[in-house]
Amino acid sequence: MKIGYYPGCSLTGSSREYNESVVALAKALEIELVEIKDWNCCGATAAHVMNEELSLSLPARIMAIAEEQGLTEVVVPCAACYNRLKMTQHELEDDGKRGRVAEILKMPYHGSLKIINVLQMLETYGAENIKARVISPFAHKVACYYGCLLVRPHSILQFDRVEDPQSMDSLIRVIGGNSMDWAFKTECCGAGFSVSRTDLVAKLSGNILKDASDRGAEALIVACPMCQSNLDMRRGAINKTLAQPIDIPVIYITQAIGLALGIGANELGLKRHFVNVEL
Amino acid sequence: MEKNHNISDLQLHTGVEVVRCYQCGKCSAGCVLASEMNFPPSYLMRLLQTGTKENYDKILLSNSIWLCLNCENCLGRCPMEIDIPKLMDYLRTQSVKENKLHPDSKPILAFHRSFLDSIKYTGRLYEVGLVAAFKFRTFRLAQDMAIAPVMYLKGKLHIFPEKFNDRKRMKRIFAQTIENTKTDNP
């Protein structure tokens, strides 16, 4: 199984453990990831907020290159990049916008790529394999946290259910975990303000951590590097706003599955977390 | 109170019909930052519905448009499917254009500008450069002093930017969009 791969900036920098775990897991599941050549940043929230054409041109270049490379399907583990690429595809269905972007890029763009997130990749190409290869069941009570970008806007992304999504929960059950029902699965953690308004981030992320911790979660499972950095690296600031400091780790779904499949903690980048992972 | 064309411009650019809002308040009820905002989303919609310049300026000058995280909870639950996040994007652009900025916008804008600068020159996000530029723009020298060294130790910070080849096209994209004075941009 061969599939295109767009890691995005976070996965090469502050969230490199996500990249490491995706790559390690893909290898274990015999999925070959073909990285898009000379990819650029998707523009993230900044381009989206500052200039519409820029916010469309940056993802369009990525997808144009992937098309040129002969890829038909691309997995995008970063929820923010996934969202931007899918939204751009949708916006560029408009002939006027597509024409303008082609003019800016001076590259052909067809919009034919299938963009999927990491959960979709695992559901489509891995569910059976994962089940067969579990060697140490992930026997932990965890809270799956989806955030905003994976599920909204539902009308365009068409992924999972918008309230109370289940795809990550069922993967956790496949590896022997106990995923619980909780209240903040899709509430925003404030990652957009991770640098500019750390006070607000601490408040929003605090609500999420508190609910999961109150219900006895041993870990938060995520599929978004923005959420992970926010809930992990900002833990010091978050804990200052809480009555009781919370020390539950925030780990990627790929790391959790990797552990169940017997992949080493180092290889999965678990040592790179700020909050110690002791599972 | 004088009527203005802002609402029809807004509809033209975003496709949002403010008249459709029937003030149920479900957006405000579910907004994670409503309590921090000068005007929660439903109130903001009502201000727009009045159609007056006075209320429109009130919105541009408010912190609401800058505090919106585009998490889209409001849109996901809105019975009338009103795209408030898209509206917020537009209002932010207008706020910058008319230079009617709430003080809360400053660090947020500074971050976005630093971010875009970073990718303009390096194609990809260069986090060390971004943080340095942001600090320079906001004079928040001490922020994140505790985190950065740990990040470095954990292998999460690169001292040098990633290698990216197609810099020429990246420059062109910026020149044609955000730096193009003919298009609408802050």
Add this chain to the structure above:
Amino acid sequence: MSSSTEFEPKIIAFVCNWCTYAGADLTGTSRLKYATNVKIVRFPCTGRIDFLLLLKSFAQGADGVIVSGCHPNDCHYTSGNFHARRRWIAFRTVLDLMGVDIRRIQYSWVSAAEGSKWADLVNNTVADIRALGPYAEYQKVAEYLEKEGFDEEA
């Protein structure tokens, strides 16, 4: 309404009495506005509509026609709309082969409760036909009809 230089197509709508005629009445009761180009001819059922009538309309200078009745399963007479649909599917190929511009025939379902759908149907059809321009090639149709000896006294 529209500027005098713009082409104003002539469109005839063949509709059934129970669904679309009533739906168009509802458009009126709801005061929804639409273009004046379309004129309705009332039939008891779309099953009654002979497709030769459409040809005759084109031959006489219609630029477009609408055929509209009840939704599937909703026919007042049980199955007339199914017959009309079957006939339309069969005739479409034949008409196309004959050189009739089938883009000028709009086949639709509008129920008695769909006043706004009727307004949309009229406006969209008028816009489409206007874009296609006058149906100048209808002589072909006229010739065919003459050859077949089909006229109004038939």
Add this chain to the structure above:
Amino acid sequence: MSKIGVFICHCGENISATVDVERVAREIGGMEGVAHAIDYKYMCSDPGQTFIKEAVKKYGLDGVVVGACSPRMHEPTFRRACAEAGLNPYLCEMANLREHCSWVHEKSEETTEKAIDLVKMLVEKVKKDKPLESIKVPVTKRALVIGGGIAGIQASLDIANTGHKVILIERDPSIGGHMSQLSETFPTLDCSQCILTPRMVEVAQHPNIKLYTYAELESLEGFIGNFKARIRLKAKSVNYSTCTGCGACIQKCPVKKIPSEFNAGLGTRTAIYVPFPQAVPNKPVIDRVNCNYYKRGACKICEKTCQVGSIEWDKEDEIITEEVGAVVLATGFDVKGTDFFPEYGYGKYKDVLTGLQFERLASASGPTFGEIRRPSDGTIPKKIVFIACAGSRDPAKGIPYCSKICCMYTAKHAMLYQHKVHGGESTVFYMDIRAGGKNYEEFVRRAIEEDTVNYVRGRVARVYEKDGKLIVKGVDTLLGGQQVEIEADMVVLATAGVANCGSEQLAQKLHVSYDPYHFFAEAHPKLKPVETNTAGIFLAGACQAPKDIPETVGMASGAAVKVAALFSNDELVREPIVAVVNRLAPPLYSTCVGCFMCETACPYNAIEHEEIKGRDGSLIRTIARVNEGLCQGCGTCVAFCRSKSIDIQGYTNEQVYAEVMSLLND
């Protein structure tokens, strides 16, 4: 040459505001064959009709065109006027200048020109009109009422009391419908069952009413005055002629955990069951889906218990046919379940209820005997939240309409809660309070002022459970969008009223129209609220749109009067819009070649074979003939006929060609 009279109506200003009616009359007056053309403010008024009658006589008119409203509105009026003046009524046609012209276009030259075209079209048609004679058909004076809720009960009793026979069919094992599930009714707070059960009993005992419960309509054929209804009597597995209703079988039935429909899923019932103690008939049926015997082939405990041997294991569904002259549709409505609301808990929180479930909790006959207790743990909720407009007025959820009854029943629920739970706190989240009705607004004020119900204007974004509490995230829009969070013990959703399941299929069986939400459509929104577009079929109650009890009862009585009026005739006059096969003098006899394509097209089996025989009795030809008693006038045969030998009166080829030609030749 024809002598046609044309009468253009202003309809007050409804037509004349956008159409230059004087110009229409003037231009039509100049048409060939038009002898007289005038315009007048109200053609349908008495003086307006008199103009027509006098003109018919004075000018010897042989055709009349009235340019006014929709023929669906006033065609009978003007045809009657013509008939009174001695003109065959089928020589009178209407041009629809209001619904199809003045109301849908702005005032302009084009609008007036379209109006002229529409009138011209009908003038050309009238020129080809032939005098027709109405068809007389007998009336079967027996009514079929479908649905045994309060609407069906009221309609049945009212029709039966006029002396006519009624067949009432009900899908469930008992009549009573939703009203039997309600606790108390607004705005008087009288007990629902106390006022309903006497009427249920009356239905069962009325000599003119034949009641079939556990029965559904299979098909309906025919037309006004002459319907044939096939009714499926579902197998009850109990012989009602011997069953005494003692209930011993129910006591002994081992399958006890089936969610009770009557208690909206909050209580349980057995497999052999009577839905509720006051059921009519008060005899059980076996639910074959859940019965051990039907599922596994063993048990039969009920049979052993039954002292009169009433259990009939092998009983099969039975189809009976009844001839009726009129039908009243009273199939009611349904409410959306809590699983329709992902943001309010997807039906996964036991203490998030629908309004109907709350009715059962508040009802003395309910699972808690009228005490408000949480389904999850049986405790009494100290804080309760009611969410109005749950699904209603929510286009994103596909229900843009207001369900009309929820504002009132929510006020009632909050009031009942405050009466039953002393010291309890109730909050209602609402968007608007729609309390139009006698004593309704006063009732809501009483809830707020005397019973201290906390009304908060705003919608709730979400509900989630934490530590046994339901956290309700709401908003107060009157405080500029201030968030309100309540830790509630119970949440009641005033879920939207929707069309009953199966209503679409039923409408299709009956050929009545329905709206996009599957509620049955009335013939006219104001003037024919209980009629359908299909003559002889009437509507009562919430199957037409959500409505409360007084409105339902009023509508049911209205439908009953319509039925009674129909039955006051021994014969009905039907429009002669039927197909005819042409007949010519010998030796041609007809252009019909006897291919009988018409026969395959006809949905009514109205095509007969007519043998044409010579003087010696030898068969010359077989041609088609239309049975006008069966023909409904759809005209499908006309489009099918290869030799153009069959035509439909009132819409002949000649007539429709004349219309089309008039539109195109100007």
